Amino acid sequence: MKKKNNAVTVFKYIFLIIIAIFSIFPFFWMIVSATNTAREVNAGKLAFGTHLMENLTNLFHNALNFGSSVGYSALIAVITTVLALLISSIAGYGFEIFHSRARDRVFNILLLSMMVPFCALMIPLYRMFSAVGKAGLTGFGLNTLFAVISPVVCTAFLVFFFRQNTKSFSKDIIEAARIDGLTEPEIFLQMYLPVMKSTYAAGAIITFMTSWNNYLWPLIALQDPQKRTVPLILSAMGSSYTPDYGMIMAGIVISTLPTGILFFVMQKQFVAGMIGSVK
Amino acid sequence: MKENHAQEAETASLSQSRSGILWETKPPKVIRHKLDKKLNRWGWKFVALSIVLISIFVFIPMIGALIMSFQTGKGVNIHFGGLTNYQRLLTDQTVRKALGNTIIYLIIQVPIMIIFAMIISVILNDKKLKGRSFFRIAIFLPCITSLVSYSLIMKNIFSNDGLFNQMISHLGLSPILWTTDSFWAKALIIIAITWRWTGYNMIFFLSGMQNIEPSIYEAADIDGANVVQKFTYMTVPLLKPIVLFTSITSTIGTLQLFDEVQNITQGGPANGTVTISQYIYNLCFKYTPNFGYACAVAFIVVILIGVLSMIQMKVGGKDNQ
Numbered sequence: 001m002k003k004k005n006n007a008v009t010v011f012k013y014i015f016l017i018i019i020a021i022f023s024i025f026p027f028f029w030m031i032v033s034a035t036n037t038a039r040e041v042n043a044g045k046l047a048f049g050t051h052l053m054e055n056l057t058n059l060f061h062n063a064l065n066f067g068s069s070v071g072y073s074a075l076i077a078v079i080t081t082v083l084a085l086l087i088s089s090i091a092g093y094g095f096e097i098f099h100s101r102a103r104d105r106v107f108n109i110l111l112l113s114m115m116v117p118f119c120a121l122m123i124p125l126y127r128m129f130s131a132v133g134k135a136g137l138t139g140f141g142l143n144t145l146f147a148v149i150s151p152v153v154c155t156a157f158l159v160f161f162f163r164q165n166t167k168s169f170s171k172d173i174i175e176a177a178r179i180d181g182l183t184e185p186e187i188f189l190q191m192y193l194p195v196m197k198s199t200y201a202a203g204a205i206i207t208f209m210t211s212w213n214n215y216l217w218p219l220i221a222l223q224d225p226q227k228r229t230v231p232l233i234l235s236a237m238g239s240s241y242t243p244d245y246g247m248i249m250a251g252i253v254i255s256t257l258p259t260g261i262l263f264f265v266m267q268k269q270f271v272a273g274m275i276g277s278v279k
Numbered sequence: 280m281k282e283n284h285a286q287e288a289e290t291a292s293l294s295q296s297r298s299g300i301l302w303e304t305k306p307p308k309v310i311r312h313k314l315d316k317k318l319n320r321w322g323w324k325f326v327a328l329s330i331v332l333i334s335i336f337v338f339i340p341m342i343g344a345l346i347m348s349f350q351t352g353k354g355v356n357i358h359f360g361g362l363t364n365y366q367r368l369l370t371d372q373t374v375r376k377a378l379g380n381t382i383i384y385l386i387i388q389v390p391i392m393i394i395f396a397m398i399i400s401v402i403l404n405d406k407k408l409k410g411r412s413f414f415r416i417a418i419f420l421p422c423i424t425s426l427v428s429y430s431l432i433m434k435n436i437f438s439n440d441g442l443f444n445q446m447i448s449h450l451g452l453s454p455i456l457w458t459t460d461s462f463w464a465k466a467l468i469i470i471a472i473t474w475r476w477t478g479y480n481m482i483f484f485l486s487g488m489q490n491i492e493p494s495i496y497e498a499a500d501i502d503g504a505n506v507v508q509k510f511t512y513m514t515v516p517l518l519k520p521i522v523l524f525t526s527i528t529s530t531i532g533t534l535q536l537f538d539e540v541q542n543i544t545q546g547g548p549a550n551g552t553v554t555i556s557q558y559i560y561n562l563c564f565k566y567t568p569n570f571g572y573a574c575a576v577a578f579i580v581v582i583l584i585g586v587l588s589m590i591q592m593k594v595g596g597k598d599n600q
Contacts, residue, residue, distance in 0.1 A: 008506065012402050019399060020417040023478065026432045027420065029442065033435075041435070044445040087328055094325025098318050103326060110330065113337040115584055117535045119556040120577035123563055123570050124340035124347065154332035184321040213425030215538045216556075220564065231427040235542055238431040245435050252428040259423045267416075274422070274479065275486050 030256075033249035041245040055250040064233050065226070066251060073229040074258075076148055076218075077211040083153045084207045085200055091154075092162025093188055097174065107163070113156045118216065125151055126220050143224040151217065152210070158203060161273075165199040166192075198269055205266060206273035209259050230255045348574035353567050364575035374576060376550045377558045380465065381534060384554075388469045389529045393522065395477050400484035401514055415485070419478035426475070430542035433471040434458075461551030464544050468552055471539055476532075480525045487521040488514075527591050534580050534587075555580050 033041045036049035060067045095107050126142070133141015140146045169192060177187045193200075215231045222228060228236070234255060237248050263270050351360030368374055402408065403415055421429065436442045437457040444454035457467045491514075499509050515522070537556040540546055546553035546561075555576060562573040 012405075012408070016399070016402060016414050019395075020414055022474065023418050023421055026429065026436065026474070029436060030428075030432050042440070044442045087332065091326045091329030094322055098322025098325065100319060100322060103322055106326070106330060110333050113333050115531070115588065116337055116341055117531070117556075117577070117580045117584055119535055119537070119559045120344050120574070120581050121337060121340045123559070123573055123577065124343035125336065126563070127570065128340065128343075150332075151336040154329050154336070156333060156337075159329050184318075184325075188325075209423075213427070215425070215427050216560075220560075231425055234431060235427050238427075238434065238542060239545065248431060249435075252424075252431060255428050256424055259425075263420075263423045271419075271482055275482055 030249050030252055033245060034253045036246050038244040038246045041249065051246060052250065055246045058244065058247040059250050059254075062237075062247070064228070064236060066230075066233050069228050069230050069233045070254065072227065073212060073231075076145065076229065077208050079145065080149050080153060080211040081204050081207045083149070084155070084158055085203050087154045088158035088203070089162045089196070089200065090188065091159045092164075093166050093192060095159070096163045096166040096169075097171075107159075110156045111160060114160075121151075122217065122220055125217075129221065143222055143227050147221040148218055148229075152214070158207065161203060161206075162199065165196065169195065198272070201266060202269040202273035204273075205262050205270050209262070212255075212258060344574040344577060347571050348578055350571040352571065353569050357571065360571065364572045367572060368575055368579070373550055373553065373558055374555075374579070377553045377555045378579070380552055381536065381554050383465060384469060384472070384536060385530060385533050388472055389526060389533060391469075392473050392477050392529065393480060393525055395473070396480035396525070397484055397514070397518070397522075399477070400481050400488060401510060403481075403485060404488045415481075418481055421475045421477075422479045424475070426538035427542055429475050430471065430539045433467065433474070433539075434543045437467050437470075458544055459548050461548055464548060464552045468536075468539060468543060471543060472533070472536075475539075476529065480529070483521050483525050484518060487518050491517050523591060527588055530587050530591070531584055534583055 029046075032046060032048055034055055035052040036045050037051050037054070040049060040051075095103055129140070129142045129147045133144075138144075173191050173195075174187055177191050182190065213231060214229070215235065218229045218232055219235075222232065230251075234248065234251050237243060237251065348364055349359060349361060350357050351363050352358055399418060403411055405411075408414075424432075438444075439454065439456055439458055441457075443457070448454060455463050457463045495513065496509060499513060504512070535556050536554045537560065540552050540554050540557050541560075544552045546557050559573045559576050562569050562576065
């Protein structure tokens with residue numbers, strides 16, 4: 001009996017180690033390749049090289065303007081995150097604290113929007129922003145911050161996430177605050193916000209990451225080559241006739257850094273943000 | 280209006296004096312009604328912006344897409360075309376290819392990934408296991424990469440003269456034509472997606488398993504159940520809601536597959552890996568824009584997601600109650 005158990009345990013470890021190697025190897029390859037020249041990457045060199053600076057220089061002095069795309073991506077991600085958290089938390093709080101039959105029905109309809117595939121929305125959205133731009137509303141048409149940000153700023157997922165987490169917020173605090181004469185917005189700002197810090201952190205991580213990594217909508221909304229986000233530049237570099245993989249891997253490392261740092265620093269909230277929906 | 284308020288206040292104070300002690304526990308009806316009304320108004324104010332935004336950016340475009348799917352013509356010359364677009368769908372070879380590819384991804388990749396995620400979680404759920412958190416982090420790590428980034432890494436490793444083929448040639452095997460052979464290109468897409476999303480699904484199972492009482496496994500041990508029996512007769516049924524959730528989200532994700540295919544194979548070779556989302560993108564932004572037809576293609580995805588989710592709900596929810 002004991003022997004059989006040992007065999008099972010050994011098998012378990014072997015299985016896990018193989019899976020872990022599969023999971024980590026592409027990261028190792030990405031980091032190693034970022035320090036090698038394109039020719040060395042193509043030759044399959046698996047050791048660290050000395051060409052990191054060279055790759056970074058190529059990356060930032062490339063005609064595709066990687067440097068400004070990092071700033072642009074960061075700007076989009078930060079604005080999206082702040083607005084999305086604000087709007088969705090107010091809504092999630094509203095649906096939970098002031099719940100009524102009518103609002104619950106509306107909430108269920110909003111949840112249906114999670115089932116709508118983006119490929120069915122991208123064409124009307126593209127035409128909508130294109131029409132707005134042609135109507136002379138500069139700053140709101142295609143190739144603007146407004147166009148990239150506004151469609152992703154309020155998602156049913158995040159509203160749902162905040163509503164679920166609001167369930168754990170004590171109703172007694174609200175009652176007490178009402179008796180103290182606080183208005184409803186004051187209760188939200190002074191009582192709810194400070195208590196829900198970790199929910200906001202989890203929501204911020206998932207929203208920032210989604211925005212930072214978003215590809216399809218920016219690809220459509222930002223047709224101007226001067227206004228590209230990091231994934232768009234990387235994709236363009238990857239699809240060139242002779243891709244310089246040393247440089248591309250350096251770019252991929254840079255694009256993975258923010259989410260990687262967020263993950264290692266705030267693991268708990270990171271995972272909470274991802275599984276928040278089934279709690 | 281003013282009088283009304285005065286009257287209400289009067290009745291309120293009257294009932295207050297009349298009901299005496301009752302007032303301590305239960306406010307009079309009129310005041311409660313007023314408070315409810317006030318709170319109801321606040322309720323709408325709090326949720327209004329989200330309703331407006333989701334309507335503008337999801338529901339209205341959705342209706343727009345439905346209307347557009349009945350329009351034909353290219354560029355500026357657009358007019359009502361009835362069911363023309365939908366008729367064209369039936370004979371479009373690329374639609375057939377894209378649907379076929381998507382279904383292959385769906386029926387092969389989603390089960391493989393979910394079974395993997397479950398097995399890994401079962402192993403990792405063992406508290407006596409050494410290095411648990413290391414394995415958990417390692418397997419979850421692919422989730423931090425962007426879809427474009429990991430696609431490019433995969434494209435590089437699995438290119439025809441890339442790292443993978445160099446490695447197997449050292450072992451004396453002939454290289455696999457990952458990007459030029461239609462079968463292997465599909466396999467590559469499946470490998471890539473599985474790499475990226477298994478860890479993501481794993482955390483749902485891990486969090487679900489934390490809610491399972493360890494004592495029932497101990498009882499099973501006493502009854503002499505083996506590992507496989509415990510897995511199939513206990514873990515799987517107990518995790519059914521999570522299996523359901525992960526398979527629905529994975530299905531929805533797979534039906535909308537775009538980033539990976541666009542960046543690894545660009546739909547090639549000869550549409551061997553093309554997906555519906557990518558075909559829609561091509562119809563609008565690569566060829567001469569044909570928005571009406573593209574919307575009709577998009578509705579295939581809408582209908583598929585609806586139908587598949589309903590089936591999964593039915594199948595999964597059947598013996599839940």
